[in-house]
Amino acid sequence: NAGVTQTPKFRVLKTGQSMTLLCAQDMNHEYMYWYRQDPGMGLRLIHYSVGEGTTAKGEVPDGYNVSRLKKQNFLLGLESAAPSQTSVYFCASSYRSGSGGEQYFGPGTRLTVT
Amino acid sequence: KQEVTQIPAALSVPEGENLVLNCSFTDSAIYNLQWFRQDPGKGLTSLLLIQSSQREQTSGRLNASLDKSSGRSTLYIAASQPGDSATYLCAVLDSNYQLIWGAGTKLIIKP
Numbered sequence: 001n002a003g004v005t006q007t008p009k010f011r012v013l014k015t016g017q018s019m020t021l022l023c024a025q026d027m028n029h030e031y032m033y034w035y036r037q038d039p040g041m042g043l044r045l046i047h048y049s050v051g052e053g054t055t056a057k058g059e060v061p062d063g064y065n066v067s068r069l070k071k072q073n074f075l076l077g078l079e080s081a082a083p084s085q086t087s088v089y090f091c092a093s094s095y096r097s098g099s100g101g102e103q104y105f106g107p108g109t110r111l112t113v114t
Numbered sequence: 115k116q117e118v119t120q121i122p123a124a125l126s127v128p129e130g131e132n133l134v135l136n137c138s139f140t141d142s143a144i145y146n147l148q149w150f151r152q153d154p155g156k157g158l159t160s161l162l163l164i165q166s167s168q169r170e171q172t173s174g175r176l177n178a179s180l181d182k183s184s185g186r187s188t189l190y191i192a193a194s195q196p197g198d199s200a201t202y203l204c205a206v207l208d209s210n211y212q213l214i215w216g217a218g219t220k221l222i223i224k225p
Contacts, residue, residue: 033213042118042203042215058212090158092213101145101207107157 001026004106006091012112013081021076021109023091031094032074033058033103034066036087043090049074081113116141116208120216128224129196135189135219137204142182145207149178149189152201152218161202162189194223 007022023032030051035043045058049068063085065077074093078085088110092103117140127133137147149161162171162178164187170179177190191198201218208214 040217042205042217043213044215045212048212101211102148102160102163103213104160105158110155 003027004091004093004104006089006106006109008109009107010110012114013078014114015082017081018077018079019081019111020078021089021091021111023074023076023093023106024072025074025093025104026072027093027095027104028071029093029095029104030071031096031101031103032068033092033094034064034074034076035090035092036060036085037090037108038087046076046089081111083113085111086113087111116144116206116214118204118206118214118216120202120204120219122219123217124220124222126222126224127194129194131194132190132192133194133221135191135202135204135221137187137189137216139185139187139206139214141208142185143209144182145209145211147178147180147187147204147206148213149176149187150203150205152203154200158203191221196223196225199223 004025033048034046037043044060047066049055052071055066067075091106094101094103148163150158164180175192180187201220203218205213205215
């Protein structure tokens with residue numbers, strides 16, 4: 001099993017450009033999550049999904065969109081990138097939330113917006 | 115609103131010492147608490163997960179405890195080694211099924 005994979009690993013964008021980050025998991029997990037991590041702060045939840053075709057907003061959703069067309073994939077889109085979106089983005093997945101919902105993380109995508 | 119705090123923000127100790135990292139949370143209504151390790155520029159490695167009904171979990175030289183009523187968890191590292199140098203993060207799965215994170219403790223083990 002590859003676990004959770006993220007594409008790309010690094011990216012530099014100019015302000016106003018758009019891009020899509022891809023997260024894929026091969027563990028048949030129902031739940032998937034997108035987080036961002038900024039220096040000196042804990043991870044913050046951007047969006048999450050509790051199943052194919054469903055998405056929900058997390059703590060910091062503004063400026064991002066997501067889609068979950070297939071159970072194994074969770075896409076994070078930036079329509080018009082801003083310097084404030086410079087961050088490291090982590091994807092995670094879990095079987096379910098609740099008491100047993102251990103989350104498994106991808107290696108991260110380092111995004112710089114100039 | 116659940117808040118997670120980790121103290122200290124940074125810690126430097128000589129090799130071989132036993133040490134304790136602290137994590138506190140404001141709302142005791144949690145499903146579980148996880149400790150993670152993060153190396154510079156790298157992803158997250160899950161170390162230990164403690165369910166809300168458990169008091170502690172052990173893995174090798176690591177022992178994590180959970181006192182849900184007081185909103186505290188500790189990560190004990192025995193006989194520290196330079197390879198233990200990393201940032202340690204704790205996170206709680208709250209009543210909204212969301213993982214709330216502390217900012218981490220940066221640990222340096224001096225040879």
